[in-house]
Amino acid sequence: MTAVPTTLTVVAPTTLLGRSKATERVFQGLATTAGKGFEPPPGKTKVSGAYGTEKKGVIVFVAMTGDHAAPEEFLDIVASRVFKTSRFHSVKPGPLGGAARCADASSSRTPSTFCLWADTFNLWNDLLHVRPRRTQADTLLARARAEIEIST
Numbered sequence: 504m505t506a507v508p509t510t511l512t513v514v515a516p517t518t519l520l521g522r523s524k525a526t527e528r529v530f531q532g533l534a535t536t537a538g539k540g541f542e543p544p545p546g547k548t549k550v551s552g553a554y555g556t557e558k559k560g561v562i563v564f565v566a567m568t569g570d571h572a573a574p575e576e577f578l579d580i581v582a583s584r585v586f587k588t589s590r591f592h593s594v595k596p597g598p599l600g601g602a603a604r605c606a607d608a609s610s611s612r613t614p615s616t617f618c619l620w621a622d623t624f625n626l627w628n629d630l631l632h633v634r635p636r637r638t639q640a641d642t643l644l645a646r647a648r649a650e651i652e653i654s655t
Contacts, residue, residue: 511599511624511652513566515552519650520562520643522555530561537631538565550651562643563631566651574602574621581619582606589617596620597645599652605641616640620648 534553555561589606596603601622608615617631
């Protein structure tokens with residue numbers, strides 16, 4: 504079992520799940536748009552990025568640091584208030600712990616899945632997989648988290 508570090512921060516890695524940063528404007532715009540209206544608490548960090556190509560699949564993420572004692576409860580609140588029409592299912596959060604959920608983006612014309620995760624160091628993180636199979640998105644979440652969340 505992997506020990507959870509005492510402090511985590513979030514970064515926009517050079518590559519994410521083997522994908523380079525997206526160069527298409529539409530995908531770069533998704534990363535900017537996804538984080539609008541969500542700001543971290545004072546003194547905390549927010550990062551976002553878009554990786555991949557339309558052919559290989561695109562991953563867009565927004566991640567913020569913060570402090571939250573109850574990750575499961577926090578995801579319940581975010582899901583019910585921000586994503587009212589989405590049907591989330593729990594997924595394994597990976598070795599960093601916390602809680603994670605994924606849902607199909609039913610309002611999108613392009614098949615996509617988005618996932619949320621929270622732990623005691625990160626308030627709300629959003630990972631959007633454009634064109635994955637649902638099970639693929641579920642299993643990629645923990646790997647992506649390991650590249651976005653790093654110990655300090």
